Amino acid sequence: MATLATKPQRSDGQVLSSAIAKIADFWGFSNPKLGQVLGLSPATVSRLKGGKTLLDPASKSFEAGQFLLRLFRGLDALMGSDDLASRRWLETPNLDLDARPLDLIDSFKGLITVCDYVDAHRARV
Template identity: 80%
Template structure:
């Protein structure tokens, strides 16, 4: 049973790692930027992107990755799968957040704040 749980968590890690690499491509995040969001080095991000490593499901980086995926999915739903619009939204100063979401997501607290903000707007739609 423990081996099966390990395989499942490894599979989850592979799926999330792959999804984060795609999000980084869609939003034109450098390895350094994705690393800042996940709390990892640019070199580690490079290894993740090329499949030589996966996020550890027990790590804070994995949790941050889940929030980044949540943000991606929320913006995707709000903006009709328009990656350019999502990227522009991230890069534009937001009066409610008092900063560019792009800058806020470098901290775990900021990432959660941006996710909650977008989800609150999704609830109104």
């Protein structure tokens, strides 16, 4: 009887850290910008992107990363997987939010506000 080879399970920290690094690349976030969003230093972000450190599931940075992933997925659905359109949406002043979403996501409260806004618009589609 043959046994199936199984892949080792990746931890939540590995999965989210990898996803956040990819989002930062898609959206062109610098290490300082991503650090601001996650509440990490640019050096820590550099190690995160290089796979040398992971987000700790018990940390506020992990929670911010989850919201950033939620925002990415929401915009991806709204923009039809067009990363450039998502980036332009983030950079454009939004009258409803009274700011550029890109600026708002630098704070945890702003990140949640932008996520809620995108989720509300997804619900209408």
